[in-house]
Every structure is written in structure tokens, then in C-alpha cells.
Amino acid sequence: MQTPLEISFHNVPPSRRIEDSIRRRVLKLERIYQRLVGCRVSVEALHRQHRTGNVLSVHVEMFVPGGTLAISREPHYVRERRNRPTIEASLRDAFRAAEARLKAFKEQQRGNTKLHTPLFEGRVSQIFRDRDFGYIRTDSGAQLYFHRNSLMDGGFDALKPGEPVNYMESVGETGPAAAKVWVGPDNRLD
Numbered sequence: 001m002q003t004p005l006e007i008s009f010h011n012v013p014p015s016r017r018i019e020d021s022i023r024r025r026v027l028k029l030e031r032i033y034q035r036l037v038g039c040r041v042s043v044e045a046l047h048r049q050h051r052t053g054n055v056l057s058v059h060v061e062m063f064v065p066g067g068t069l070a071i072s073r074e075p076h077y078v079r080e081r082r083n084r085p086t087i088e089a090s091l092r093d094a095f096r097a098a099e100a101r102l103k104a105f106k107e108q109q110r111g112n113t114k115l116h117t118p119l120f121e122g123r124v125s126q127i128f129r130d131r132d133f134g135y136i137r138t139d140s141g142a143q144l145y146f147h148r149n150s151l152m153d154g155g156f157d158a159l160k161p162g163e164p165v166n167y168m169e170s171v172g173e174t175g176p177a178a179a180k181v182w183v184g185p186d187n188r189l190d
Contacts, residue, residue: 001030003038003063011045012056018043018087025095029062033102038063043087056087058094062102069105071098122178124163134159136167136178144169146178153183 005026007019022041030036042059060071071094122144125137132148134156146167148156163183170179 001036001038005038006040008040008042009044010042012043015087018091021088021091025091029095029098029102032099033064033106035065036062036102037065043090056090058090060094060098062098064102064105069098069101071101119166119168121164121166124159124161124165127159127161129157132156136165136181142176144176144178145174146181150178150181151183152180155183159183 005023007022009015009018022043026039026041029039040059040061040063044057044059046057057072062069062071120138122136122138125135125143127134134146136144136146138144144167150167151159165184166182167178168180169176171177
């Protein structure tokens with residue numbers, strides 16, 4: 001990390017054991033995402049409860065390039081407070097959530113480089129209903145093969161020559177083909 005780990009305690013006495021546990025868990029976060037810029041962890045006692053124990057909330061802020069990922073784990077239900085009132089359980093829950101959030105962020109970054117196939121416009125030039133295929137005339141004047149199964153909205157039997165379509169081009173067994181076809185010029189991908 002570029003900035004040192006920050007650990008703070010609110011309404012809880014600082015503990016070397018808790019700090020060591022937090023440091024081990026942050027090291028695991030760094031192994032998951034090597035570009036982690038910094039991390040801030042806050043341990044806080046919300047209330048002094050004698051019957052159910054002191055409920056501790058753990059907040060983890062992870063600083064990544066371009067932003068901050070924040071995790072807050074506060075047991076809200078009485079059942080949770082009675083079943084897991086220990087600091088280790090609170091830390092475990094918060095850092096599990098932080099790991100999941102960091103992994104999702106990492107996947108999201110990988111997904112940003114995905115290339116999308118462009119959508120083109122053309123017109124149906126020929127239909128062979130008995131053989132389940134047809135041809136689309138592209139803007140450049142080329143003929144592009146398409147199969148009945150390429151039609152995304154169904155309606156192959158209702159297609160007529162000259163009808164406008166949108167399509168995604170791919171390479172088939174015999175050359176360029178329309179992989180996906182939508183009827184009408186206004187049907188765009190969302």
C-alpha cells in the first residue's frame with residue numbers, strides 16, 4: 001500500500017491482539033488486489049449492553065485507484081447480537097464483506113476492457129422460407145447470409161424483402177454472416 005494502514009478505536013480500549021488481527025486481514029486484502037492504495041479500519045462499540053454483550057461495529061475503507069470502497073458491518077438484529085457478540089466475529093464478517101467487494105471491484109475493472117460487436121443496419125434482400133435462411137443487403141451493397149435462428153425476436157416467417165433490419169456481423173463457416181438480427185432500424189442493444 002502507498003499509505004500506511006490506519007486503525008482507530010471508538011468507545012473500545014485499544015488492543016494489540018485486535019490490531020494484529022486487523023493487520024493480517026489487511027495483508028490478505030493486499031494479496032487479493034495488489035493496487036490497493038490504502039486502508040482505514042475503525043472498531044466501535046455502539047452501546048454498553050450488559051445482557052447481550054457489547055456490540056462492536058467494524059468499518060473498513062479501502063482506497064483504490066480512482067475511488068474508495070467502504071464496508072460497514074453493524075449487527076442490527078437481536079439474534080445477531082446474541083449469537084456473535086465477539087470482536088473476532090465482527091472482524092471476520094466485515095473483512096469477508098471487504099474481500100467480496102474488492103473481488104467484485106477487480107472483476108468490474110477487468111470487464112471495462114470488453115469490446116462490443118458493432119450493430120449495423122441493412123435490408124432483407126432475399127428470403128428462403130423452405131430452407132430457413134435469407135440474405136441481408138448491407139450499406140456497402142454486399143450480401144450477408146443469416147439463418148432463421150439468427151433472428152432475435154422470432155418472426156422469420158413474417159419477414160419480407162426490403163424490410164429494414166439491424167444485425168451483428170460474424171464470420172461463419174463460408175464467410176461473413178449475420179450472427180444476430182433484429183427487425184426494424186430502431187431496435188438497438190441496450
